[in-house]
Amino acid sequence: MNKMPGSSNKTMTAPDFNRDGATPMMVQFLELKEQYQDCLLFYRMGDFYELFFDDAVKAAEALDIALTKRGKHQGNDIPMAGVPVHSHETYLQRLIRKGFRVAVCEQMEDPAEAKKRGAKSVVKRDVVRLITPGTLTEDSLLDARRHNYLAAIADVRGKMGVAWLDISTGDFYVQPCTLPGLGAALARLDPGEVLISDRLLNRSEMFDLYNDYKNIITPQPAARFDPANAELRLKKLYDVAALDAFGGFETAELSAAGALIDYIELTQKGQMPRLSPPTRMAQGAAMEIDAATRRSLELTQTQTGERKGSLLSVIDRTRTGAGARLLAARLSAPLTEADSINRRLDLVSYFHDHDDLRTDLRASLSECPDIERALSRLSIGRGGPRDLASLRDGLACAFAIRNLLDHPASNSLDTLPASLNDHLSEMGHHGDLVDLLRRALAESLPLMARDGGFIATGYHPPLDELRMLSSESKKLIANLQARYIEQTAISSLKVKHNNVLGYFIEVPAKQGDKMMEVDEFIHRQTMANAVRFTTVALSELEGRVSKAGDQAMALELDLFADLVTSVLVHADPIARCAQALAGLDVSSSLGELARDQGCVRPIIDNSLSFDIRAGRHPVVEAALKNAGESPFVANDCRLEDEQKLWLITGPNMAGKSTFLRQNALIAVMAQIGAFVPAQSAHIGAIDRLFSRVGAADDLARGRSTFMVEMVETAAIINQATDRSLVILDEIGRGTSTFDGLSIAWAVVENLHEVNKCRGLFATHYHELTALAAKLDHLSCHTMLIKEWQEEVVFLHEVGPGSADRSYGIHVAQLAGLPKAVIKRAEQVLKTLEKGQQGSGVAKLADDLPLFAAAMAQVEKEEKSSAPALSDQQKALLSAMDDMDPDDMSPRDALDALYRLRALQKQAAT
Numbered sequence: 001m002n003k004m005p006g007s008s009n010k011t012m013t014a015p016d017f018n019r020d021g022a023t024p025m026m027v028q029f030l031e032l033k034e035q036y037q038d039c040l041l042f043y044r045m046g047d048f049y050e051l052f053f054d055d056a057v058k059a060a061e062a063l064d065i066a067l068t069k070r071g072k073h074q075g076n077d078i079p080m081a082g083v084p085v086h087s088h089e090t091y092l093q094r095l096i097r098k099g100f101r102v103a104v105c106e107q108m109e110d111p112a113e114a115k116k117r118g119a120k121s122v123v124k125r126d127v128v129r130l131i132t133p134g135t136l137t138e139d140s141l142l143d144a145r146r147h148n149y150l151a152a153i154a155d156v157r158g159k160m161g162v163a164w165l166d167i168s169t170g171d172f173y174v175q176p177c178t179l180p181g182l183g184a185a186l187a188r189l190d191p192g193e194v195l196i197s198d199r200l201l202n203r204s205e206m207f208d209l210y211n212d213y214k215n216i217i218t219p220q221p222a223a224r225f226d227p228a229n230a231e232l233r234l235k236k237l238y239d240v241a242a243l244d245a246f247g248g249f250e251t252a253e254l255s256a257a258g259a260l261i262d263y264i265e266l267t268q269k270g271q272m273p274r275l276s277p278p279t280r281m282a283q284g285a286a287m288e289i290d291a292a293t294r295r296s297l298e299l300t301q302t303q304t305g306e307r308k309g310s311l312l313s314v315i316d317r318t319r320t321g322a323g324a325r326l327l328a329a330r331l332s333a334p335l336t337e338a339d340s341i342n343r344r345l346d347l348v349s350y351f352h353d354h355d356d357l358r359t360d361l362r363a364s365l366s367e368c369p370d371i372e373r374a375l376s377r378l379s380i381g382r383g384g385p386r387d388l389a390s391l392r393d394g395l396a397c398a399f400a401i402r403n404l405l406d407h408p409a410s411n412s413l414d415t416l417p418a419s420l421n422d423h424l425s426e427m428g429h430h431g432d433l434v435d436l437l438r439r440a441l442a443e444s445l446p447l448m449a450r451d452g453g454f455i456a457t458g459y460h461p462p463l464d465e466l467r468m469l470s471s472e473s474k475k476l477i478a479n480l481q482a483r484y485i486e487q488t489a490i491s492s493l494k495v496k497h498n499n500v501l502g503y504f505i506e507v508p509a510k511q512g513d514k515m516m517e518v519d520e521f522i523h524r525q526t527m528a529n530a531v532r533f534t535t536v537a538l539s540e541l542e543g544r545v546s547k548a549g550d551q552a553m554a555l556e557l558d559l560f561a562d563l564v565t566s567v568l569v570h571a572d573p574i575a576r577c578a579q580a581l582a583g584l585d586v587s588s589s590l591g592e593l594a595r596d597q598g599c600v601r602p603i604i605d606n607s608l609s610f611d612i613r614a615g616r617h618p619v620v621e622a623a624l625k626n627a628g629e630s631p632f633v634a635n636d637c638r639l640e641d642e643q644k645l646w647l648i649t650g651p652n653m654a655g656k657s658t659f660l661r662q663n664a665l666i667a668v669m670a671q672i673g674a675f676v677p678a679q680s681a682h683i684g685a686i687d688r689l690f691s692r693v694g695a696a697d698d699l700a701r702g703r704s705t706f707m708v709e710m711v712e713t714a715a716i717i718n719q720a721t722d723r724s725l726v727i728l729d730e731i732g733r734g735t736s737t738f739d740g741l742s743i744a745w746a747v748v749e750n751l752h753e754v755n756k757c758r759g760l761f762a763t764h765y766h767e768l769t770a771l772a773a774k775l776d777h778l779s780c781h782t783m784l785i786k787e788w789q790e791e792v793v794f795l796h797e798v799g800p801g802s803a804d805r806s807y808g809i810h811v812a813q814l815a816g817l818p819k820a821v822i823k824r825a826e827q828v829l830k831t832l833e834k835g836q837q838g839s840g841v842a843k844l845a846d847d848l849p850l851f852a853a854a855m856a857q858v859e860k861e862e863k864s865s866a867p868a869l870s871d872q873q874k875a876l877l878s879a880m881d882d883m884d885p886d887d888m889s890p891r892d893a894l895d896a897l898y899r900l901r902a903l904q905k906q907a908a909t
């Protein structure tokens with residue numbers, strides 16, 4: 001941590017809000033800080049945001065910036081740290097990532113105004129915004145390809161509701177929820193921040209959830225979740241008398257949605273961003289996938305938290321940020337309703353079948369800026385000229401895309417899929433707005449409107465006049481230089497400009513006296529090497545330049561505000577257009593993926609089918625391809641009728657986990673409306689997907705591997721229905737053999753008899769295969785291998801039947817376990833296989849030779865198995881032994897080399 005430089009005095013960290021004796025500025029700071037004690041207060045002072053007291057200490061440590069001090073409070077030094085305004089976003093990003101909340105306090109008036117009230121008066125300041133992880137709008141603080149949701153959870157008389165919105169795009173949703181389903185809902189949303197009322201948070205049932213999300217939970221007073229207030233807030237926001245038009249919301253959903261709006265008002269200080277009316281997601285509309293299943297299937301990120309290596313990274317071919325966000329959102333929430341899935345598939349099919357059209361569309365999309373985020377920034381008063389340009393270019397792209405899709409050059413006789421027509425009509429017509437923005441905006445644009453110069457010449461004549469006045473005056477100033485040189489005969493005289501003096505005449509120091517003699521030149525400043533003057537004419541021209549400049553700036557800002565208004569009048573249709581573009585991006589990119597990867601359109605209906613022919617694991621297949629290894633082996637999976645539940649045995653490393661996961665991933669891909677990596681696929685829509693494939697300790701929650709496994713298994717047994725797909729890999733391996741086997745046994749029976757779900761169950765407990773005789777819908781399958789010259793070759797093929805052994809020792813050998821250990825393991829295995837399990841196991845230690853004896857045996861075998869050397873080979877070795885390179889001349893060395901080569905040739909024949 002940074003130390004207070006050169007300070008032996010006591011410093012104070014936590015501010016003492018006692019204002020006695022404080023300077024007026026500190027009084028102002030303390031008044032503000034007292035209101036925002038849970039935030040770091042960025043206190044604007046000129047070109048810096050300053051932090052004081054423990055805010056400064058925390059920020060200095062988090063940002064690795066200097067910690068200094070400024071004045072005293074109550075007799076103690078005040079720690080201070082600061083970040084420049086022009087680069088503050090980088091610092092903000094780091095603070096937000098580290099979990100801080102920041103209150104941004106701005107100067108609300110020109111310092112000159114404050115001075116008018118008296119020399120000691122303080123510039124008015126106020127907090128204009130609270131920056132929290134769930135309320136970010138700046139591109140620099142956001143990932144362009146991911147949504148950043150702010151979520152709220154409400155409980156009203158035992159009924160729960162979840163609401164979530166992305167302030168940077170205006171998306172807003174609600175859904176009813178149950179306590180057991182809450183974890184899955186949050187895992188799906190992966191929000192940046194979660195609001196929960198303190199009353200709900202204190203309930204013991206919430207402790208686990210709190211544990212999982214404590215870093216992003218922002219507790220709120222229960223009053224902020226009041227449903228009656230929530231309803232009023234929503235009605236006011238959307239200016240409606242009743243909310244029925246948006247769908248029938250349950251009270252808990254309203255309460256959650258209202259808490260979100262309240263929080264936005266609180267953090268944005270009343271500046272409401274554009275928010276789409278809340279869309280209600282019905283319970284069960286999305287495939288339920290709990291957090292453990294998401295982790296194990298690595299849908300949007302790998303188990304180590306990276307995007308690379310996830311399913312999303314392999315299937316994402318989108319060209320726009322909005323498309324990428326939509327694809328990630330769809331992948332997190334596959335649909336359950338067959339008709340909706342098929343509508344999406346129709347569009348993917350269309351793009352899959354029309355290569356040229358798809359290529360042209362994707363080329364156009366590449367040019368399309370992020371309309372959603374630009375619109376959101378403009379709506380919240382945080383946009384700049386470049387956001388207007390993004391809208392201009394994005395809407396122009398939409399126009400071009402509409403033309404392209406409305407009049408496909410080829411296949412003009414094809415009927416367009418219904419969802420394509422929907423997208424086209426959602427794109428609307430924004431020609432007038434594009435035209436306006438084209439005329440209004442200059443070619444190169446500053447980030448902030450206050451930097452000026454962004455209105456195109458010719459758009460607004462009065463602005464052109466002011467600019468002309470200013471530039472003509474500048475020209476006249478330049479002319480003055482020539483006149484004064486002639487008048488004074490000082491050729492080195494220059495007219496210059498700086499921010500302190502404005503325009504001035506500068507001559508070298510030795511010419512200063514000469515200038516002083518002329519009344520016209522008014523002395524301003526004497527420097528070491530130069531003397532500076534002004535004249536009445538120069539001051540007048542300068543006045544004209546700055547007046548015209550100020551007027552032009554004010555006019556530009558007015559014009560900017562007008563343009564923003566013209567955009568915001570159309571905010572909703574623009575947002576719909578942006579969503580349509582994102583939809584086209586996703587569908588065309590899935591069409592591209594299907595073409596590229598040889599995927600097929602799945603048949604999705606309401607049956608209980610699960611029939612995948614020649615399915616492949618998209619991520620493992622891509623990895624094998626990248627590594628240049630042998631191609632992926634496709635496998636069938638039919639979970640129907642008497643084969644609803646598969647029991648899969650087979651050696652380690654034979655591909656069981658890959659097979660299990662690939663079928664889950666194919667189901668997920670199919671239900672987001674993507675083509676799937678298979679020869680054919682028929683899936684009766686799945687309501688819940690469970691995958692328990694390996695588990696790690698959850699030490700944070702004090703759970704062992706086995707405990708985690710059992711908690712997850714319990715969730716499956718309690719929740720899986722006959723429409724669910726359950727994937728279980730090696731249940732029960734974390735405990736003693738007999739305990740594990742018994743649990744696995746009972747779980748299989750329960751899945752078969754009670755849950756009646758479709759499922760894949762991989763195990764090394766070969767004893768379980770006996771269950772197939774008892775359970776009608778259980779069938780045994782195994783990973784095929786070939787044994788060849790004592791080697792095991794994995795074929796990665798799934799076939800009927802069961803394996804009689806696991807070849808674990810073989811895999812251990814491949815992994816490099818020492819030979820002695822392998823040998824010993826083989827001895828133990830043989831003894832066990834002779835039927836000495838159970839009570840006989842205890843006798844193992846007596847019956848088996850000692851470990852040391854086994855080691856000695858290995859050494860002996862190695863020696864005896866070493867191949868005998870031929871006479872020629874011996875001659876070669878002894879010739880090498882006889883050589884001493886230090887004693888050789890270069891000539892001797894060369895001769896020796898030839899000799900060795902000749903001996904080696906003899907040895908080889």
Ligand SMILES: Nc1ncnc2c1ncn2[C@@H]1O[C@H](COP(=O)(O)OP(=O)(O)OP(=O)(O)O)[C@@H](O)[C@H]1O
Pocket residue numbers: 620630631632633634650651652653654655656657658659796797
């Ligand atoms: N169908 C396949 N085609 C080609 N290679 C495959 C296939 N399935 C698996 N593999 C390769 O085999 C490796 C091991 O697969 P996997 O982890 O699925 O085996 P496993 O049977 O589950 O092993 P264990 O029982 O030890 O967990 C994979 O990393 C992959 O490289």
